[in-house]
Amino acid sequence: MPVVSLRQRGRQLAIAVAASVLAAGAPGVLAGTAQAHAKHRGRPDGATHRHRSHRRHRHAVRSSAAAAPLAFDMRLSPTFEVGQAGWNVVVQEDGKFGGSTGIGVIHPSTPLVSVSATSKGGSHESTTTVVTLPEVAAVQVEGGTRVPTEALPGLPFGLRAARVVSPFEEPEALPGSHAGHVRLIEPMVALAANGEPIPQSTSRETRETPFQGTVHKWSAPGREPQGSCELHAGGAGVSAESGVVLGDVRPYPGHIFGDAFLPCNATVYSLGGQRLRAYVLLDAANPGSLPAGIPGLSPVPGVPGVYSGESGFYGGPGELTARRSGGAWVAVEGAEAPERIQLLEDLSATVEL
DSSP states (O other): OOOOEEEEEEEEEEEEEHHHHHHTTTOOOEEEEEEOHHHHHHHOOOOOOOOOOEEOOOOOOOTTTSOOOOOOEEEEOEEEEOTOOOEEEEETTTTTTEEEEESSSSTTOOOHHHHHHOBBBOOOOOEEEEEEEETTHHHEGGGGOEEOOOEEEEOOTTTTEEEEEEEHHHOOOOOOSSSSSOOOOOOOOOOOSSEEEHHHHHHHHHHHHOOOEEEEEEESOOOOOOEEEEEEESSSEEEEEEEEEEOOOOOOOOOSSSSEEEEEEEEEEEEEEEEEEEEEEEEETTTTSOOOTTTTTTOOSTTTTEEEOOBBBBBOEEEEEEOOSSEEEEEEEESHHHHHHHHHHHHEEEEEE
16 A cells, blocks of 8 residues: 555645556656655655545546536746755645645656645545646546646646546545545556557656755854855845755756756845745756746846746745846745845855856
């Protein structure tokens, strides 16, 4: 039985599973390819083995076109674990945050980039959303049903998505277990435009997210260690409290689809009683080259060169404000927009690779 990680948000569940489970026969739930960060981040609070006492209904799977019109979107935002490149896949239902998970980088050999499922207690329905590579025209689910993929506003790089609603009967919670369950769809298959299956890679490259350097942690009153990426605060009233710095930066050792960002510095600052976290982001494949634009960020009116948007952290949506600095992005999260912009103006980054 696979181990899954549960994260309770009200009555809604978000379950993260590695894509190796998906390839083995049970699709990931709020998971992507096997770069999911369960190995490196540790399991979220409440992680447990999922029991299989629920009764499955194997019929009436339908796509979003056949379901009640529930608007959904999926988008990507960078993960911010220093030393590891990757993405968060953020799910939105009816314009509301529906959960997110880290999936590592996207590989050209993983057509099913992310498979996620949510269910509300008492609804007797499970909603599964899938992010795929551009060449996936449809996904085939149990019973041979084919659900076409579509482009969504929040997905960059030509990625596509599909949405499947399937019924299930929620069991009574077992003693000692968490209430609420998500129905597992039978194995999904990615289909090309000609209807032929597209194989899903299960290589080590797609199962693990490597560290691209040496990670050094520090906290005040200790001094920040030297690293490949350093942040310097020049404004009055700004003080650094702690941080993580990456040294000996290396390019990503495999193939990447689209783009990915490598966090090489994360520093917590105090500014006027507010705590903010600043990051330096490099291009993961070619550190030192100009990184791509960060999906989901848009220009801040009246502040040239500064961009802002939702970051999609695990705990829920949060604003990220960023600007380019040489061959890197400097980004800030926390507090409100004026404080984030002020800290950005006070910070300078030094990148030596």
